[in-house]
Amino acid sequence: MNNLYKYLLTIADNSLILAQRLGELCGHGPSLETDIAITNISLDLLGQTRSYYQYAAKLVGENKTEDDIAFLRIERDYKNCLLVEQPNTHFGFVIGRQYLFDVYHYMLIEKLQNSPDENLAAIAKKGIKEVSYHKRFSGDWVKRLGDGTEESNKKMQEAIDDLWRYTNELFYLTEAEKEVVKEGIGVDVSSFKEEYYKEVSELLTEATLTVPENKYFTKGGKEGVHTEHMGYILAELQYMQRTYPNMNW
Amino acid sequence: MTESPNIDKDLIPVLKTVSDPEIPVLSVLALGVIREAIEVNGVVKIKLTPTYSGCPAMDVISDDLKKAFEDVGKKVDVELVLSPAWSTDWISEEGLQKMEEYGIARPLSETHDKDVLLGNKKMVKCPQCGSTNTHLVSQFGSTACKALFKCDDCHEPFDYFKCLK
Numbered sequence: 076m077n078n079l080y081k082y083l084l085t086i087a088d089n090s091l092i093l094a095q096r097l098g099e100l101c102g103h104g105p106s107l108e109t110d111i112a113i114t115n116i117s118l119d120l121l122g123q124t125r126s127y128y129q130y131a132a133k134l135v136g137e138n139k140t141e142d143d144i145a146f147l148r149i150e151r152d153y154k155n156c157l158l159v160e161q162p163n164t165h166f167g168f169v170i171g172r173q174y175l176f177d178v179y180h181y182m183l184i185e186k187l188q189n190s191p192d193e194n195l196a197a198i199a200k201k202g203i204k205e206v207s208y209h210k211r212f213s214g215d216w217v218k219r220l221g222d223g224t225e226e227s228n229k230k231m232q233e234a235i236d237d238l239w240r241y242t243n244e245l246f247y248l249t250e251a252e253k254e255v256v257k258e259g260i261g262v263d264v265s266s267f268k269e270e271y272y273k274e275v276s277e278l279l280t281e282a283t284l285t286v287p288e289n290k291y292f293t294k295g296g297k298e299g300v301h302t303e304h305m306g307y308i309l310a311e312l313q314y315m316q317r318t319y320p321n322m323n324w
Numbered sequence: 325m326t327e328s329p330n331i332d333k334d335l336i337p338v339l340k341t342v343s344d345p346e347i348p349v350l351s352v353l354a355l356g357v358i359r360e361a362i363e364v365n366g367v368v369k370i371k372l373t374p375t376y377s378g379c380p381a382m383d384v385i386s387d388d389l390k391k392a393f394e395d396v397g398k399k400v401d402v403e404l405v406l407s408p409a410w411s412t413d414w415i416s417e418e419g420l421q422k423m424e425e426y427g428i429a430r431p432l433s434e435t436h437d438k439d440v441l442l443g444n445k446k447m448v449k450c451p452q453c454g455s456t457n458t459h460l461v462s463q464f465g466s467t468a469c470k471a472l473f474k475c476d477d478c479h480e481p482f483d484y485f486k487c488l489k
Contacts, residue, residue, distance in 0.1 A: 108462035108472065115464040122378025126406060197407035201377055204409065204488050205468075211441070212463055 079192075080134045081154070081251035082261050084144075085297055086183070087127035088155035091145060092305075093176060094120035095312050096163060105166050112212055113169065119205040126198045146316035150309055151299035154249070158241035160296065160304050164234070167220055167227070171234035174213035178274055179245045179264075181206050186262040195260065214278055221282025228283065235279065236287050243292035246271070331361045335368060342392050345384045346467050349422045352385055356414025359405060367399045373410045375488070376468040412488045427451045429473065429484040437487035441471060448484050450475035 097117035104110025128141035135144075158176060163169050184206060187199035220231040246268040248256070255261035276286045295301065315322055331339070336353065339361060344350045352358050352372075360371035370389055374382045386402045393400040412431040415423070420430045429448050432440060439445040441463055448458050455477040465472040470483040 108464075111466070111472075112462060112464035115468050118378035118380075118468055119376060120378070122374070122376060126377060193407070197405075197409075198377075201374070201406050201409045205376060208463060208486075 077134065078251040078254040078258075079260065080131050081249070082255040083127050083131040083134075084152075084154045085249060085252060086187075087124050087131070088153050089159050089176070089180070090120040090124040090127070092153070092155040092308060093159040093172075094118075094124060095308055096159065096161075096172075097169075099163060100169065109166075109216075116173070116209050116212070119202075119209065123198060123202045123205070126201070130194045130198070142316070146313050150301060150305055153296075153301070153305070153309070154299060155296050155301075156241065156244045157293065157296040157302055158238065158245065160302060160308060161238060161241065162304055164237075165230060167230040167234040168238070170213055170216040170220060171231065171238050173209070174217045174278075175235075175238055175242055175275065176245075177206060177210040177213050178271055179242075181210050182267045182271060183262055183264060186267070190260055190262070192260045217278060217284070218282040221279070221284040231282070232284050235284060236289070239287040239289055240291055240293050242271075242275075244294035244297060247294050247297055249297050329356075329359045329361075331358060332363055335361045335363065338392050338396060338398075339389075342385065342388045345381050345388075347423060347426065347428065349426045350415075350419050352389070354416045354419030354422065356416065356419075357385065357410060363398075367401055368393050370400060370402045371405045372402055373405050373408075375410050379468055381467075410488065412485065415485075423485065424451050427482055428470065429482060431485045431487040434487055434489050440484075441486070448473055450478060450480065451482055452480045453478040 094117045097113050097120070100110065101114045101117075102110065104113055124145070125141055128144045131144055132139045132141050158172060161168070161172055181203070184199040184202050188196055188203060190196045190199070217231065220227040222228070246265045248263070248265060252261060252264070256263045279286050331353075339353050339358060340351050342352045344352065344355050347355075355375070357373050357375065358370060359373050360369070362369055372382065372386060372389070382404065386404070389402055390400045415431075424430055429451050431437060432447060436445070436447050440448050441460060443460050446456055446458060449456050450458050453475060455475055457476045458473050459476060460471060461474050461481065462472040465483050469485060469488070471486050472481065473484045474481045
């Protein structure tokens with residue numbers, strides 16, 4: 076499979092798996108407004124995923140469709156980062172995971188808009204407007220919970236501390252990514268790592284939270300080596316297509 | 325309107341009959357999602373652009389367009405285009421008025437939109453009583469394109485169509 080295809084997956088799989096995670100909260104959000112917000116974000120991400128997969132399916136040819144890519148791969152073939160597959164432990168985790176991803180996501184597609192690849196640039200230009208809303212929502216909630224009650228501060232801090240170890244992987248480049256960056260089509264994610272930690276640290280400080288000093292980071296998702304949560308996500312995500320192949324609705 | 329769409333005049337009457345399933349008073353023309361509609365060798369070719377990436381209405385609109393043209397005996401080919409990205413500026417003035425009458429507040433300018441969504445200013449006009457003494461309840465509303473507001477004078481909740489540029 077070519078590098079561009081693999082490159083598309085490293086971006087799109089993040090959106091798919093996070094959309095699935097957020098979708099789990101449909102009808103279970105802590106309040107009506109947050110429930111609606113979270114599922115709206117899920118829908119935006121899923122929409123972006125579809126655009127990337129439709130493009131990827133064209134590259135593969137052989138009558139493959141976006142659905143084949145979304146539903147019929149094995150775990151090792153999903154290239155999402157570990158951060159997005161982490162569970163919805165509590166609302167602080169949902170918000171923390173979202174914020175840590177949104178800041179990265181915004182910086183990535185902001186640069187992707189300038190890609191000479193017309194399809195990528197178009198998807199990014201469409202998505203950036205949506206992601207700016209996501210970032211505003213999650214950032215506001217990190218501040219609200221961090222600078223809220225003693226309990227909410229404790230939980231928000233706990234989430235940031237636990238999720239921090241997954242952030243470094245966002246800036247790791249796979250071989251396929253390196254090639255696509257070399258061709259001038261892709262974005263070198265390592266180029267905005269410093270900018271990312273600066274922005275996140277500033278907001279955490281404003282939210283009266285402590286920026287974790289933990290230097291132990293873990294990675295693997297972008298190479299297809301996932302945490303134990305991934306299998307459960309896929310079991311639910313793929314269930315219908317595996318049980319009733321080619322089903323439609 | 326930044327770039328006016330290329331729409332064949334003869335096709336307008338049929339296009340007008342297709343509306344956004346989530347805001348039924350708004351035709352796809354008024355919404356500005358039809359970027360091109362031309363007839364080539366007896367086939368109507370339509371370029372449709374989504375409001376939001378994940379907007380589920382797009383699939384429905386696409387099906388409705390096909391049906392509307394098939395009903396008048398024409399073949400249709402609908403293509404989804406992402407670029408240039410849709411903007412709320414593309415909603416026609418007539419569309420905005422219909423939207424307000426329907427109970428959805430119209431999008432403000434980009435700067436003002438940010439101000440109201442951050443809760444800094446009260447500027448969104450209540451579509452029920454016309455007061456601007458309103459506040460944001462949620463940045464996300466019943467559909468991807470709307471935010472939820474409440475009027476502090478008549479106490480009615482309402483949708484605000486978010487500015488997208």
